Every structure is written in structure tokens, then in C-alpha cells.
Amino acid sequence: MPLVTDELLGDAIEALLRRSGETMLVLVDDRLRIVRAGAGTEGLAERPSDQLTGMSLIAAFGSVALDGIARQAQASGEAAIGESELGRLGARTFSIE
Numbered sequence: 674m675p676l677v678t679d680e681l682l683g684d685a686i687e688a689l690l691r692r693s694g695e696t697m698l699v700l701v702d703d704r705l706r707i708v709r710a711g712a713g714t715e716g717l718a719e720r721p722s723d724q725l726t727g728m729s730l731i732a733a734f735g736s737v738a739l740d741g742i743a744r745q746a747q748a749s750g751e752a753a754i755g756e757s758e759l760g761r762l763g764a765r766t767f768s769i770e
Contacts, residue, residue, distance in 0.1 A: 705730055
């Protein structure tokens with residue numbers, strides 16, 4: 674019997690998407706389009722999270738700084754690791770890793 678089932682994996686992803694606090698989860702497809710956006714993304718994107726589906730990260734969050742990370746991933750065809758400061762909104766500072 675496998676330790677991780679599709680149901681368990683789905684439940685884990687749902688729990689991460691609902692999580693609020695200092696971090697947010699955004700799931701993207703191969704073209705870096707948002708598939709699902711977790712709790713907390715509404716404030717940064719200035720729109721409900723369900724309206725982010727299908728948008729690129731750049732369009733959703735409006736950061737030129739994300740462009741370098743996105744281009745690296747697209748050019749190599751592999752996951753890219755990077756960090757970027759997205760700016761401030763009210764008293765909160767946003768960044769992406």
C-alpha cells in the first residue's frame with residue numbers, strides 16, 4: 674500500500690492553499706499561468722484569488738522583478754529558484770522565493 678495516495682496529496686495541497694499567515698501558495702502550470710492561488714493572495718493582487726486563475730504571475734502581481742525568474746524557468750524548461758522583493762502593501766512587505 675502506498676504511503677501517499679492521490680487523496681492524501683490533494684488534501685495536503687488544499688490545506689496549504691487555505692493556510693494564512695506570512696506565506697502564500699500559488700500553483701502555476703508550465704507556462705507560469707496561475708492554476709490555484711491560496712489564501713492571502715487577494716491583498717497582494719488586489720482582486721479575489723479565484724480571478725487569478727489563468728493569469729501569469731507578472732500580470733497577477735505586477736512585478737518586473739519576477740520576470741527574470743520566470744524567463745529563466747521558461748528558457749531552461751526546468752524549475753527555477755530565485756527570490757524577488759514584490760514591494761509593500763500597507764504595513765506588509767511581500768517577496769517571493
